[in-house]
Amino acid sequence: MQNTMFVPPGWKNSRPKRVDVMDPRGLPQLSEWVTGAEADGYHLQGFMSANVSVAEAAALADLYWPKFVEYRGCVFLGFKFDKTAIDDWHGRLSGDCRAVESVVNHIHLWDYFVVALESEYAALPQLAESIAIMWRAAVQAAFPDREFEITVSDGSGDYGPSLRLIGR
DSSP states (O other), X not given: OOOEEEOOTTOTTOOSSEEEOOOGGXXXXXXXXXTTSOTTOOOHHHHHHHHOOHHHXXXXXXXXXXXXXXXXXXXXXXXXXXHHHHXXXXXXXTTOHHHHHHHHTEEEGGGTSOOOSHHHHHHHHHHHHHXXXXXXXXXXXXXXXXXXXXXXXXXXXXXXSEEEEEEO
16 A cells, blocks of 8 residues: 555645655664564654654754745745855846745755665655645745745756755
C-alpha cells in the first residue's frame, strides 16, 4: 500500500494534489533503530525522543514552516534573508522582484542534510515535495492576498533536489 498525503482543496498552487510520502522505515538509520522490534516497530515518538534534540527540531521547523520577510515589495524566506545580498541582487537584476526572489529563495537539500547513503539520496525528492506543501501553506497563511509559485526539482539537472519560492 502506498502512503499518500492529500492537499486540502482550495489551496492555491497546490501542485500536485497528491504527493507520495516516503516511508521513513526504508532509511537505514531508522531500520537499524527498529531492528529487533515488532514488524511495525517504527514509532515516531520513540525514534524522535531517542535521536532528535529540541534544537534540531526547531531548526527543522524553520526549514519546513519558514518565516518570511517582506522587503522591497518581495517576499523572502526568513532563513535566507540577507539585506546586503538582496540589495546587491536587486541592483544587478534591475529591481525585478521575481528574479531576485528566484535567486534568494532557492535552496538545495544537499546544503541542509547529510546524505551518506543511496537510500537517503533517493528519499530527497519526496522530502522536497513534502517541504513544498508546507511552504505553500505557510506562505499562503502569511500572505493570503498574494499568489506564489513553489517549484521542486528532483535534482537530475541541478545540484541535487531543490526548492524555489517566487511571488506571482
